[in-house]
Amino acid sequence: MMIPVRCFTCGNVVGEHWDEFKARAREGDENPAKVLDELGVERHCCRRMMVSHKDLVDVVAPYQ
Ligand SMILES: [Zn+2]
Numbered sequence: 659m660m661i662p663v664r665c666f667t668c669g670n671v672v673g674e675h676w677d678e679f680k681a682r683a684r685e686g687d688e689n690p691a692k693v694l695d696e697l698g699v700e701r702h703c704c705r706r707m708m709v710s711h712k713d714l715v716d717v718v719a720p721y722q
Pocket of ligand 1: 665666667670701705
């Protein structure tokens, strides 16, 4: 499942970070907040894009 390329709120590009975020925070065992800090996703609106997307995947995944 793909994430929108840009943050809906500020237009910052977040899609390029999604693969690494997913690998480290979702499939790995790292703290999502720490991964976002290291990726340079510092605005709350952009972080919300990544974190809420993760939650959505968890909700949808059992039905795929
Ligand atoms: Zn943003």
